[in-house]
Every structure is written in structure tokens, then in C-alpha cells.
Amino acid sequence: MGSITTDETESKLKSNSDNRMDELKAFDETKAGVKGLVDEGVVQIPTLFHHPPDKFSYSTNSTNTEHIIPVIDFKNTRQHIISSIKEASETWGFFQVVNHDIPLNVLEDMKDGVVRFFEQDTEVKKEMYTRDWTRPFVYNSNFDLYSSPAHNWRDSFKCNIAPNAPNPEDLPVVCRDIVLEYGAHVEKLGMTLFELLSEALGLNPNHLKDMDCSKRVMLLGHYYPACPQPELTMGSTKHSDGSFLTVLLQDHIGGLQILHQDKWIDVSPIPEALVVNIGDLLQVQEC
Template sequence: MASRAPDVSTINTSDYDRQKELKLFDDTKAGVKGLVDRGVTKIPRIFITPSDGRITKPVSEDVQMDIPVIDFKGIDKNVNARNRIVEEIRDASETWGFFRLLNHGIPLSVMDEMIEAVRRFNEQPHEVKAQYYTRDRTNKMVYNSNFDLYQAPATNWRDTFFVSMAPDDLNPDELPVVLRKIVPEYAKHVLGLGTKLLELLSEALGLNPSHLKDMDCAEGFAIGGHYYPACPQPELTLGATKHSDNNFFTILLQDQRGGLQVLNQNQWASVSPVQGSLVINIGEFLQASI
């Protein structure tokens, strides 16, 4: 008979040992979804974000902002369109570090299936997911809750899987069955788009189109899927705390039910999901590289 996993929601907070509670949570290999499945009504203390870290609303409700929108339509057929797009990417990268991308070439069916696969993976029985739960980042497939679980001051209310696609080739058999077909298909499209973005970013900097690719900016490539279960006390925690990404750039695929906030000029701007679009986030490594 299998032993029952400890209920981390009942730990005595009068004698709070954060590291102990983190390990108890981690050892379940069930993630945040496991807490929800057990019916917790109060979130464990490790998830409570300090109040000043939960500010994601505009300083002034009167300020209306949105990230730039760039349409790739005609980019490969019209020189003027390409020049306009390069200029728009330059402006968006300098002023926001984010932009929404339309007509990027990735089929909507592939995008929808990728989002559905993230949901299916996380809603599998615990014993199926647990075999992939690890903190060994050398694995091609890594599933856990909060990659910085033991270092972050507050734990985010989310579970995540990461699949390393490059530079080493991925054997699809290393993936869970629910991801085995769609991840390589989605990766093929994203890699093509990523290569094109590197060319356009190079041109926006006044460089040869192959400049960033020649710097091996396209060598590393991973796909991550975040899953945010329903939270019984959403006012006390966040799915993702304020951060910047330490990569060249991120191609974000948003669920239609999801939310994203971007900090610009000391104002938080909500980025509502738009079906068929992608959000591009310029990362720290690209800024350092140029």
C-alpha cells in the first residue's frame, strides 16, 4: 500500500521552517496541481508573496498602454514591407522590449494543440507525471514546480515542464506520450521563426542579417510549458513574480484564459491574449550581446 504524501498545508506556522516546508512540498513530486487535487483551501506559507511584490496593476488607472503590434504580412515578398517591419522591431525592442507578432507563419492548429498538450500533461494522474519530476537540468525533459524553489523568497503558484531541443537532438521517446507528437512539430515552426527574428534583429541593429546567428544565438533552444492551477487565495500569491528573462529572446504562446503584465516606464501594462498571435520578449543575453 502506497504511503500518503504529507499535507504541506497543515504545517505549524508558529515554528516556521521554510526550507523544511519547501522540501516537504518538493518531495511529493505532485507540484501545485497536487495541492489543488487534495482540495487545499488555504495556500501553504511558501507561496505567500510579500504585498509589495504582488503589485502588477497600473500606478494610475487612467493610463492606458499596450505593447506594440507587428504584422509580418508580406515580409518575404515586399522589400518595403520588410524595411518597415525591421524599423518597427527596432522601435519596439528599444522602447518596450516586447511586441505582439501577427502573421508569423505558425499554424493556429499547431499553436492550439501545443496549449492543449500543456493542459493534458499537467492534468494526468500524479503517478504518470511523477516519473518526470526532477531538478536535474541535464535531463532533456524536466518537470517540476518552480525551478528556483529553494532560492526564491516566495514560491510561484505554477508547475512547469522544460524540453531541451538544441543543441543536442531530442529523441521523441524521451517525451511523455501526450507531448511526443506536438512538441517536435511546434519546435520546428518556432525554430524557423526564431531564425527569422534573429535576422531581423540583426538588420535592426544595422548589421549583416546573419550576425546574431553567426554568434551562435540560435544554438540553444528549449520549450517550456507553464501551468497555473486555480488558486483558493489568488490575492496572496502570483503565478510569476516580477522578473526579466536571461536568454536572447522568448516567444510566448498565451492561453486565451491567461494573463501577462509588462512593466514599462514604471507602469504595468496588461497584455491580453489575442488568438493566433505571439508575444516576443527581448531577453538579457541579447541586450548584453549587442
């Protein structure tokens, strides 16, 4: 049997690397994202999107109350809310909130606005496709496209809501109004959450706000097209949020899971609820 020399091995690795980079560039340059692959009728997803199996198990007993993240009702007394947030943050790092004063129609309109953006004509979306993160509105597929070992089956957009609200003309017409309205509501809710979290830590209500934890607000919209081979990929890979706090609006489809005690737990959608995730930066502040 023959053997492969070091030079030959390095040559093969370089060739594979070059091929992968060509594949990445070709996908990126379409400016159509994952939605573009679906529109083309792809049957076998590109290997760029293949993910290795996860080592953690899935909790099939999701009806057990031990496997349901807390739902906190903002109609309760303030002390009850603070106590519930403290326990949920320490035990799960997640909780859902209801009766948070954001109207249900605003939540539904926001979900519809995200769908409208991603399902508009590709040629219109291409005008906003960019990897320039200084732009007021950024649309692309996989922000870490050129560094991640495996890619998510999703397209995304982002814009900054605070400290400087975006100019309406910088936002897509199909979702402009609802992005501004929803963003203002969530910014207000975020202020309330930081007050409650401060009190849950035994601090002055303004403690976290005075540290500028709430100074920057970014809005992200994700779109997960139907996948022909869902067993090979993920809509969102395992991760922790690098923010202070994430407020997440789910649609009716679900699919969100959190890792709790080495098991993946479903976060079942509740129409009027928002999911709150304690981010990495806030955990550092609490230590």
C-alpha cells in the same frame, strides 16, 4: 519585560529555517506540485507561496494605445517589419507578432498539449518529476524551490529543442508530437527574428546568428492551477529573461503583464499572436 539574548535569537532563526526547509522538502517529495495541492482541495495556500505586495502601480487605462505593446504583422514589407521591431525593442523590449507562418492549429495544439501533460494522472507524472537538469525532459514545481524567498503558484516542464533535438521516446506520450512540431516551428521563427533584429541594428542579417545567439532553443511549458487565495501569491514573479530572446505563447486566459514606465501593463491575448521578449543577453550584445 524580559529580553531575548543573541543565542536565543539565533536559535529561533535556525528553528524557523529548519521548519521552512522541512516544509519545502515535504512539498517537493510529493512530486505532485501545485496541481497536487489543488487536487487535495487546499483552501489556505501554504505560506511558502505568499508574496509581499508589489511597489509598482497597475495601469487601469489599458485601452489607451500608449499602454498596448506593438503588434507586428509579418505580412508587411520587410523594411516596415524591421522598422517596427527596432522601435518596439527600443521602447518596450516586447512586441507581438502575427502572420508568422506557424499555423493556428499548431498553437492551439501546443496549449492543449501542455494542459494534457499537467492534468494527467499524478502517478504518471511522478515518473518524470526531477531536479536533475541534465535530463532530456524535466518536470517539477518552481525550479528555484530551495533558494527563492516566495514561490510561484505554478508547475513547469522544460526540454531542449536545439542544438540537439530530443529523442521522441524521452518525451511524454500525451504531448510528444506537438512538442516536436511546435519546437521546430518556433526554432525557424527564432532564426527569422534574429535576422530582423540584426538588420534593425544596422548589421548583416546573419550577424546575431553567427554569434550563436540562436544556437540553443529551450521549450518551457507552465501550468497555473486555479488558486483559492490569489491575492496572496503570484503565478510568475517579477523577472527579466536571461536568454537572448523569448517567444511566448499565451492561452486565452491572459494574466501576462510587463513593467513599462513603472506601471504594470496587460498583454492581452491574441489567438494567433506570439509575444517576443528581448532577453538580458541580447540587451548586453546591443550595448
